[in-house]
Amino acid sequence: MVAEPARDGSVQELENKQEWWWVAEKKRSKRLDYLRKAVWKKGALGGNYAPGIKLDLECATLFTDMWNFWKYDPIMMRRAKAIAHVLDNKTIFITDHAQLVGYFGSLPHTIMWRVDGASMVNEEAYNEPGIMPEPEQESLEKVAKLNDYWAGQTAVDKVARILDPEDAVKFLSGAIGWGAPSSAYGYSGKDYEYLFAGKRGFEDIIEDIEAAIEKAEEKTVGVPGPEILDIYDRLQNWDAMILVLEAAMRHAKRYARLARTMAENFETDDKRKEELLRLARTCEQVPAKSPRNLQESFQYDHFVQMFARVEAHEGAWPARPDYYHGPYYDKDVNIDKTLTKEEALDLVGEFMIRAYEVGGFAPRWAREGLQGITGTWVWTLGGVNKDGTDACNDLTIAFLQAARLVRVSNPTFGFRWHPKVKDEVMRECFECIRHGLGYPSMRNDPLLVQNAMHWHGHPLEEARTWVHQACMSPCPTTKNGVQPMRMASATANCAKMVEYALHNGYDHVVGMQMGPQTGEASSFTDFEQLFQAWTTQMQWLTNLLVRTVNLGRYKDPEFFGRPFLSGISQRSVESGLDVVSPVGDRGNCWITAFTWVENIDSLAAVKKLVFDEKKYTMEQLITALKANWDGYEQMRLDFVNNAPKWGNDDDYVDDIMIRCLQATARHSHVMKCPSGNNWPILPENVSGNIHYASIVGALPNGRRCGDALYDGGISPGPGLDKKGPTAVLASCGKIDHIADGRAFLLNQRLSPTQLAGEKGYQLWKAYIRTWADLGLDHVQFNMVSDETLRAAQKDPEKYSEVIVRVAGYSAHFVDISRKTQDNIIQRTVQGI
Amino acid sequence: MKCTECSYEAGVSSFRYLYNARIDASMTLRQCPQCQAWLAVDELAGEARQRVTDGDAPWGKSAGIEGLARDVAR
Numbered sequence: 036m037v038a039e040p041a042r043d044g045s046v047q048e049l050e051n052k053q054e055w056w057w058v059a060e061k062k063r064s065k066r067l068d069y070l071r072k073a074v075w076k077k078g079a080l081g082g083n084y085a086p087g088i089k090l091d092l093e094c095a096t097l098f099t100d101m102w103n104f105w106k107y108d109p110i111m112m113r114r115a116k117a118i119a120h121v122l123d124n125k126t127i128f129i130t131d132h133a134q135l136v137g138y139f140g141s142l143p144h145t146i147m148w149r150v151d152g153a154s155m156v157n158e159e160a161y162n163e164p165g166i167m168p169e170p171e172q173e174s175l176e177k178v179a180k181l182n183d184y185w186a187g188q189t190a191v192d193k194v195a196r197i198l199d200p201e202d203a204v205k206f207l208s209g210a211i212g213w214g215a216p217s218s219a220y221g222y223s224g225k226d227y228e229y230l231f232a233g234k235r236g237f238e239d240i241i242e243d244i245e246a247a248i249e250k251a252e253e254k255t256v257g258v259p260g261p262e263i264l265d266i267y268d269r270l271q272n273w274d275a276m277i278l279v280l281e282a283a284m285r286h287a288k289r290y291a292r293l294a295r296t297m298a299e300n301f302e303t304d305d306k307r308k309e310e311l312l313r314l315a316r317t318c319e320q321v322p323a324k325s326p327r328n329l330q331e332s333f334q335y336d337h338f339v340q341m342f343a344r345v346e347a348h349e350g351a352w353p354a355r356p357d358y359y360h361g362p363y364y365d366k367d368v369n370i371d372k373t374l375t376k377e378e379a380l381d382l383v384g385e386f387m388i389r390a391y392e393v394g395g396f397a398p399r400w401a402r403e404g405l406q407g408i409t410g411t412w413v414w415t416l417g418g419v420n421k422d423g424t425d426a427c428n429d430l431t432i433a434f435l436q437a438a439r440l441v442r443v444s445n446p447t448f449g450f451r452w453h454p455k456v457k458d459e460v461m462r463e464c465f466e467c468i469r470h471g472l473g474y475p476s477m478r479n480d481p482l483l484v485q486n487a488m489h490w491h492g493h494p495l496e497e498a499r500t501w502v503h504q505a506c507m508s509p510c511p512t513t514k515n516g517v518q519p520m521r522m523a524s525a526t527a528n529c530a531k532m533v534e535y536a537l538h539n540g541y542d543h544v545v546g547m548q549m550g551p552q553t554g555e556a557s558s559f560t561d562f563e564q565l566f567q568a569w570t571t572q573m574q575w576l577t578n579l580l581v582r583t584v585n586l587g588r589y590k591d592p593e594f595f596g597r598p599f600l601s602g603i604s605q606r607s608v609e610s611g612l613d614v615v616s617p618v619g620d621r622g623n624c625w626i627t628a629f630t631w632v633e634n635i636d637s638l639a640a641v642k643k644l645v646f647d648e649k650k651y652t653m654e655q656l657i658t659a660l661k662a663n664w665d666g667y668e669q670m671r672l673d674f675v676n677n678a679p680k681w682g683n684d685d686d687y688v689d690d691i692m693i694r695c696l697q698a699t700a701r702h703s704h705v706m707k708c709p710s711g712n713n714w715p716i717l718p719e720n721v722s723g724n725i726h727y728a729s730i731v732g733a734l735p736n737g738r739r740c741g742d743a744l745y746d747g748g749i750s751p752g753p754g755l756d757k758k759g760p761t762a763v764l765a766s767c768g769k770i771d772h773i774a775d776g777r778a779f780l781l782n783q784r785l786s787p788t789q790l791a792g793e794k795g796y797q798l799w800k801a802y803i804r805t806w807a808d809l810g811l812d813h814v815q816f817n818m819v820s821d822e823t824l825r826a827a828q829k830d831p832e833k834y835s836e837v838i839v840r841v842a843g844y845s846a847h848f849v850d851i852s853r854k855t856q857d858n859i860i861q862r863t864v865q866g867i
Numbered sequence: 868m869k870c871t872e873c874s875y876e877a878g879v880s881s882f883r884y885l886y887n888a889r890i891d892a893s894m895t896l897r898q899c900p901q902c903q904a905w906l907a908v909d910e911l912a913g914e915a916r917q918r919v920t921d922g923d924a925p926w927g928k929s930a931g932i933e934g935l936a937r938d939v940a941r
Contacts, residue, residue: 665880668893668910675891728886739895742887754889754930784931821928829922853921854886860924861889864931 053787053823055470056442056836063440064377066132067384071441073130075144077394077409078445079402081852084146089168090160090396091145092177094345097121099150099181109268111613115275115598118346119282127289129297134310134330134382135389136290136318137337139344146409147395149348150181151595152219153191157182159398166396190217190595194587202579206524210545210730211531212580213400213723214523216587218595218615222351222411222505222521223343224623227512229605230339231332231359236324237280243608248273251611269611276602283342283599284323291318329363329379333386336360339603340390346599348395350405350523351505352412352446355512356386357431364430376433383430383437391443403726406855407846408445411721415502417460418451418480423499425455435463439470442836444845449503450475451483452807461803465796468816469787473840476815477803479772483509483812486773490703490715491623506843507719507778507813510623514605518623519614520597525584525714527576528723530630530731530744533637535576536568537657537735544732544740550575557654562642569638570698577626577699581706581714584624588709591615622712625777626703630727630744631718632681634695636736636752639688640678660733663740675737675755682751684762689769692749696775703776719780720747720842725855743858747842748780748813753861760802760865768809780843784817784862802867815840817859824848824860871915873902879913882906888926 049057060068076085101120105113126141140147145168148160160166161182167174186192194216195203206212214220229235235243251270254263291314298311313330320327321335336356343349367374374382394409405411416434420426438448450464464475487498487509497516501509510518531549535542540550553568591597592613601607601614612618644650651670659667679688699716706714724744732740736752745752749767756763760783767781790799806814817840827834831849839848839859848856869876882897885905893911896919898904906915907925917925 663884672891672893672911737890739884739887741884742890752890754891757930784929786931821924825922825924827922831921857886857888857924860929862929864929866931 053471053791055439056834058470059440059442059836063384064381066381067388067440069132070130070385070388071443074388074392076850077146077392078405078407078846078850079397080850081406082399082403084163084166086165087144088166089145090163090166090174090178091140091142091147092168092174093141094121094125094139095148095150095181096177097124099184102151103184109271110593110596111272111275111598111601112278114346114596115279118279118599121345122282122286122342127293129290129293129311129314132307133385134314135334135337135385136294136314137334137341137389138392139341139395143392147344147348149219149395150185151189152217152348153189153215154182154186155191156396156398157185157189160396163396190219190591191215193594194590197590198583198586202583205549205579206583208545208547208549209400210542210549211528211576212524212526213404214526216522216524216583218347218520218522218591218597220348220350221523222353223347223349223519223597223600224353224502224504224510224512224517224521225339225343226514226517226604226606227355227359227502228500229514229608230603231336234325237284237322238324240602240608241277241280244273244277244602247609247611266611272598272601272607272611272613275598276607279598280602283338286342287318287322287338291315294318326363329360329367329374330382332360332363333382337386337389340393342599344393344395346597347595348397350401350410351521352390352410352414353502353504353510353512354446355415355418355502357416357428357434358418358426361428361430364433365428368429380433380437380440383433384441387437387441387443387446390446400726404721404723405844406722406725406841406852407850408844410445411506411844412446413449413476413503413506413843414446416448416450416475417453417456418501419453419499421496421499425453425457427456427460431460432463435460435467435475438467438472438474442472442838444838444847444850447473447845448475449478449507451480451501452477452803453480454807461800462796465799468799468818469790469795471787471817471819472838473815473817473845476813477806478509479807479810479812482772482810483778486777486812487511489773490777491621491712493621504623506721507780508623508625508717509778515619515621516623517604519600519604519620520588520591521624522584522587523627524587525580525624526627526629526723527580527716528630528727528731529576529628529718530633530727530734532569532572532576533634534732534734535572536565537660538732540572542732543661544730557652557657559653562646565638565641566694569634569695573695573699574702577702577706577714577716580626585709588615588617617709620710622708622710624708624712624714625717626714628716628718628776629720629723629747630731631747632745632749632752633731633734633736633738635681635688635692636678636755637734638695639680639691640674640735640737642691643678643687644674656735660735663733664737671737674735680752680755681749682756682763682766683758684765689766692766693769693775696770700775715777717777717779718748719778720744721844722841722851722855723747724842725852725858728854743854746782746858746862748782750780750782751863753858754863756863760867761805763865764806764809764811767811772810772812778812781811781814782817782840782842782862783814784864786864786866787818787820789866790818798867817862819848821860821864824856828853828856868908868913868915870899870902870904871906872904872918873899875899875901879908879910882908882915888924892926894926
């Protein structure tokens with residue numbers, strides 16, 4: 036099945052021109068071509084939804100109806116019944132040519148609305164132009180009615196009421212962090228070891244739950260005592276888990292019935308008829324029973340993800356598809372030969388497209404911070420087995436090949452590199468990067484396994500199962516290692532640390548005293564006073580965010596409840612506790628540190644130009660910053676060009692980076708999560724550097740309020756790394772990537788011309804060796820020329836499939852704002 | 868400062884600041900309050916240089932070897 040040529044020129048000619056998006060269109064099968072083009076783009080364009088995308092009112096209404104009906108039930112049971120009602124009644128569909136099914140909305144162009152999550156988000160949904168289904172007035176009335184019902188009783192409303200009032204005001208100012216302290220929004224890790232390695236279907240899990248209930252009930256009819264009292268709650272929870280798992284199986288069987296009906300009554304093409312019948316058999320098998328082949332394995336996984344998303348707004352997609360589905364690929368393709376490699380590639384490509392299709396309604400800050408996508412679906416590939424041997428398999432290669440054919444911006448891949456990865460796999464990784472996908476990001480596996488052990492005490496074998504919990508953070512997929520819900524509100528806008536240190540804790544952008552009063556900076560007489568102020572602001576800011584998340588996590592089983600996620604997690608199946616309960620969770624928390632490097636370059640500039648060279652006084656600097664550098668352009672340029680900048684192998688500024696990281700790492704051991712574990716930082720940005728551009732004031736690194744912040748992690752400022760890629764790596768190599776933080780994002784931009792052909796691969800491979808030798812944990816690449824990106828700005832329709840790496844994720848270039856586009860083009864193109 | 872498109876004249880700060888094109892250069896993007904055109908502005912000189920439309924980059928190419936890439940390839 037080869038697609039008709041869509042554009043002039045042979046594949047070879049298009050490859051020579053590096054127009055990879057047309058190459059993909061020519062090379063992929065007709066089925067993949069159709070499915071790729073039929074999918075609705077849910078990611079926001081800049082900050083707005085694409086024309087035609089509509090809010091899903093059906094699921095929100097079904098959920099609310101049943102939630103209201105069972106108002107006297109305990110929360111887990113009440114939620115389970117509401118979810119079951121959605122799964123039993125929502126509209127379902129099968130896309131033409133599809134071999135995999137399942138969408139959490141009712142129609143392909145709808146975005147799911149988490150109506151019980153946050154009233155603030157509900158109000159935004161009401162006010163968002165263009166997304167109401169027709170007739171619009173009728174939809175608006177429905178939404179208004181739903182909003183009235185939920186006002187004050189959403190998960191976030193409940194948490195907000197018990198937060199310290201000052202914390203709540205500061206957190207909700209939007210200046211210092213984002214996210215919501217509730218499992219209604221966030222990233223849920225899946226207990227893949229229990230489901231997939233354990234070969235359990237939902238029927239098997241229900242048996243496990245029933246055994247646990249039987250054991251518990253022996254106690255409730257036994258000798259009275261305090262130890263049996265909480266068993267009554269657990270019994271309710273177990274019942275809720277069974278109820279929702281049974282609904283999930285019924286839901287799958289609805290698809291089976293639909294596929295069979297279509298095959299037997301409507302389909303005229305024999306081949307498609309057989310495909311529909313196979314789809315029916317697939318949905319009769321999974322998720323009720325464990326999968327028997329690759330299609331069933333993918334379908335099972337996709338169902339699990341969809342059900343979890345009916346239950347909560349999941350902003351990430353932790354997964355390791357080559358590891359958990361690889362044995363089925365091997366069986367079908369290599370042993371039984373029931374699938375050809377091409378047929379398997381179709382399934383892999385479709386598996387990615389089904390994930391790309393997924394999108395829920397997000398508030399504007401999230402849309403601006405994740406332009407072009409709906410969440411960070413970073414799937415993990417490669418790595419090692421539990422015994423340390425190479426885990427790469429044929430499916431690893433198939434995923435990397437399929438990615439180049441379907442060219443979706445979500446999911447992307449993070450590749451767990453280790454010294455035993457074979458050359459053929461490395462070549463596939465490089466080809467994806469060379470094709471401009473921006474992924475896979477390269478992750479240093481041996482180092483990150485050590486990191487997981489260092490920060491959270493995961494045993495070696497468990498640490499080796501790690502997946503990307505969101506963009507970057509490694510998290511095991513085991514009973515005690517899995518993080519059931521990472522609440523994104525521990526996301527810090529770190530540039531505020533140095534801003535507050537310079538303004539006595541006052542925020543001139545939001546007009547409020549935010550941080551502690553650490554003294555008027557104009558009276559500081561040496562750098563140590565400034566650094567002390569910075570440390571105090573850093574501790575205050577991280578403390579506030581962590582307090583908020585800890586409280587949200589602790590209260591979540593009472594305020595929200597996750598019966599489905601609990602039902603697929605061994606810890607809950609055994610204990611009867613909501614999986615979000617910290618009990619039995621080893622803890623895997625991290626603070627996402629947005630806009631981190633601005634601190635380093637700003638502190639270095641003040642140290643150099645004010646305290647060392649005494650070229651300016653602190654008073655002059657503060658005056659210029661308060662004026663947003665307006666009228667101080669020459670001085671601003673001095674602070675940019677004549678002060679050392681991170682990423683140039685300059686110890687003057689690199690030492691400040693290490694000092695800041697170590698101070699924060701010390702504090703990370705002081706702050707504890709509800710499980711009693713540490714809170715390390717993880718510098719990275721998604722496109723928060725654009726979202727925060729107008730929220731962070733002028734800084735001594737030379738940026739004005741309004742300018743994009745740096746692109747994140749430990750990436751140098753765009754265009755400020757002037758000494759080449761080795762100097763960037765040398766600077767980053769001075770960081771202890773185990774003890775100084777959880778992970779460190781590094782964006783690099785390479786020249787597609789320089790890295791053409793075999794020579795290009797060898798250069799890149801040598802670069803990766805140096806990267807690994809220096810002990811860096813992450814690097815990701817953009818390899819699209821200025822010329823192409825400027826042409827895409829001019830003629831977006833012609834370049835609609837050009838993909839770039841934004842930060843922890845990729846996006847189609849034309850889907851991000853001009854400001855973000857220019858920020859990406861500003862990045863230095865490194866010659867290696 | 869004078870808008871290159873509609874000749875509106877006012878102080879630089881009256882033109883809405885958008886963002887910098889490169890942090891290490893004095894060129895910024897500002898928007899004319901009268902005709903809404905995006906303008907490339909030299910902040911040191913306080914002058915609007917030209918209108919900026921899709922794909923325009925009056926501040927030049929990215930830092931690094933991009934401009935030399937074709938030579939490197941040869």
